[in-house]
Amino acid sequence: MKKMSNKNSITKLNITKLTITFIYMAFLIILLFPIIIMVNTSLKTYSDVISWPPTWFKGNLQWINYYNITFGDKSILMALKNSFIVSASSSLISVVLSILAAYSCSRYKIKIQKYFLLIIISTQMFSPVLLVNPMYIIFRNAGILDTLLSLVIANVATSVPMSVWLLYSYIEVIPIELEESAWIDGCSRLQGIFHIVAPIIIPSIITTGLFSFISSWGDLIFSRSFIVSSNLRTVSMVLTDFQSLYKTTWETQMAASALSTIPTVIIFIIIQKYLIKGMISSGVKG
Known part of the structure; x- marks a missing residue:
C-alpha cells in the first residue's frame, strides 16, 4: 500500500511539473510571438507581406531589407x-x-x-x-x-x-x-x-x-x-x-x-x- 501511495504521489508531482512547464511555455510563446512576426515580415517582399494566407519563413528570404536599412538609402x-x-x-x-x-x-x-x-x-x-x-x-x-x-x-x-x-x-x-x-x-x-x-x-x-x-x-x-x-x-x-x-x-x-x-x-x-x-x-x- 505504501508503494502504491508513493507511486501515486510521484505521478501527481510529475503531472504538476508538466502542467507548470506547459503554462510557462505557453506564456513564452505568447511573449515571443510578436517578435517572430516582426522578423518574419522583415524577410519578405511587399507583395508577400500583403498576400493571404500569410507564410512563415518561406521562399527566398529577403536579407536585402536589412542591407537597405543598414547601408542603403534607408540607413x-x-x-x-x-x-x-x-x-x-x-x-x-x-x-x-x-x-x-x-x-x-x-x-x-x-x-x-x-x-x-x-x-x-x-x-x-x-x-x-x-x-x-x-x-x-x-x-x-x-x-x-x-x-x-x-x-x-x-x-x-x-x-x-x-x-x-x-x-x-x-x-x-x-x-x-x-x-x-x-x-x-x-x-x-x-x-x-x-x-x-x-x-x-x-x-x-x-x-x-x-x-x-x-x-x-x-x-x-x-x-x-x-x-x-x-x-x-x-x-x-x-x-x-x-x-x-x-x-x-x-x-x-x-x-x-x-x-x-x-x-x-x-x-x-x-x-x-x-x-x-x-x-x-x-x-x-x-
Missing part, C-alpha cells in the same frame, strides 16, 4: 547613434541625480518627507505631452532647440522621479553606521555616498539606469517636438519614415524595428545578473 545607423548618445547620457545623468536626491530624502529627515516622496511619484501620472510646450519655450529661449542636449534634458526630467523612488527604498535600509565610520576616517559626505552607499546598491543602480535608458530609447514625443535637422533624428523618428499616406513598407519597417532592438537586448544580456541580484535583494531587504 538608420545615424539614428541609432543619436539614440544611443541620448539614451546613455540620459541614463547616466538620471542615475547620478537620483542617487543624490534619494540619499537626501533618506538621510535628511523633514516633517513633509512622506508628502515630498508622494509628490515625486505622483508626477508619473501625468503624460509627457504636458511638458512639451513649456520645454519647447525654455529650450528655444536657451538656444538649445534642435540639439541632442534638449532631448537629454527632457528625458532626464521624466525619468528622475521614478528613479528617485526606486533608489530611496534601497538607501533607506543601509545602516548609517557605515557612513559614520567613513566620516571618522576623513571621508566627506559626498565621498561616503559614492564610495560606501553606491557600491552597496549597484544592482538597484543598474536597474534604474536600464529603466532610464529604455525610456529614452523609445521616446518619440520629445524627438518629434524638439528635433528638426535630419542628421539629429533618433531611431524612433526614423521608424515612422516607412509610412506614407497610401502605403507602408512593412518589410523595411520591420527590419529597422528588429535592428533597433539589438542594442537594448545586448545591454540586458550584459547586466542581467545584476538585475537578478537587485530583485533578490529587494525581496529580502528590511
